[in-house]
Amino acid sequence: MAETTLTGTTVAEVLAELAELEDPKTREVNERHGDDHGVHLSKLRALAKRLKTQQDLGWQLWQTGDTAARLLAILICRPKAFERDQLDAMLRQARGPKVHDWLVNYVVKKSPHCEELRRAWFADPDPVVASAGWALTTDRVAAKPEGLDLTRLLDMIEAQMKDAPDRLQWAMNHCLAQIGIEHAEHRARAIDIGERLAVLKDYPTSAGCTSPYAPAWIAEMVRRQHDR
Structure with a gap:
């Protein structure tokens, strides 16, 4: 019962x-x-x-x-x-x-355990679990970047994103775009990494939607910020 x-x-x-x-x-x-x-x-x-x-x-x-x-x-x-x-x-x-x-x-x-889990999952060998760590890191890049090493994140993305499994690749790409959108001092490098790796460059995007290709994504969101 x-x-x-x-x-x-x-x-x-x-x-x-x-x-x-x-x-x-x-x-x-x-x-x-x-x-x-x-x-x-x-x-x-x-x-x-x-x-x-x-x-x-x-x-x-x-x-x-x-x-x-x-x-x-x-x-x-x-x-x-x-x-x-x-x-x-x-x-x-x-x-x-x-x-x-x-x-x-x-x-x-x-959850009050969010930051502890972010750090643990970020380094997990399971790419699906690691993708959750990257997703939480992306959230911090936008909302609370203090204490994050953005240069190290870009180094990791540059070295690992191209060959990462789909779910992890998507999460790393989102983090790359968010760094470029929110942090002008890292924008040029984020765009350069996106252009060289060309991850999701040909991803089908509906009319009116923003492409997940990081250079296009960064450019569009920065344009919107300037238009406010």
Whole structure:
């Protein structure tokens, strides 16, 4: 029997509702991006809004291993309630891009363990885990760069990004662009690295969207800053 939460909602009931929200076309689109679930995110968010914050239920949903359940768990959990080792284990279990991204951005960034985990993950030999460390570093580059060695970050990007696995490469490229956007003294070198490595130069970009190619990304965001 599924454990009942304080609100009376059980894991089994939530999983049944998620199953009813499953849409084959949504699953097909998601699977092309590496995410094995078929629940439209707007419906997932609506369900989370109805359930409200429920740490115990969220933890139980996470432990099911189901991708949609884990996304819902992230939306209804209490980020500051997790211990450091819990978050580390959860990230290592989160192999799908969307679960990984939401866990880092919606939970870890709000955790008191964020900086400790950033440093640990940044140096992790697992490229998926390391990509989380780079994502958190990119956030610091923009919001709290004090104490970061931006020259060393650029050295690492220059030496490693070209041959990095996709998820790690994307995270390093974002960090490269953020350094160029936020720190004028490093902008020329960031652009030069981007041009020489040409990572994501040919990435398909929809009309009206900014290319992830770092030199183009930097140029566009700096232009917007000047136009303010």
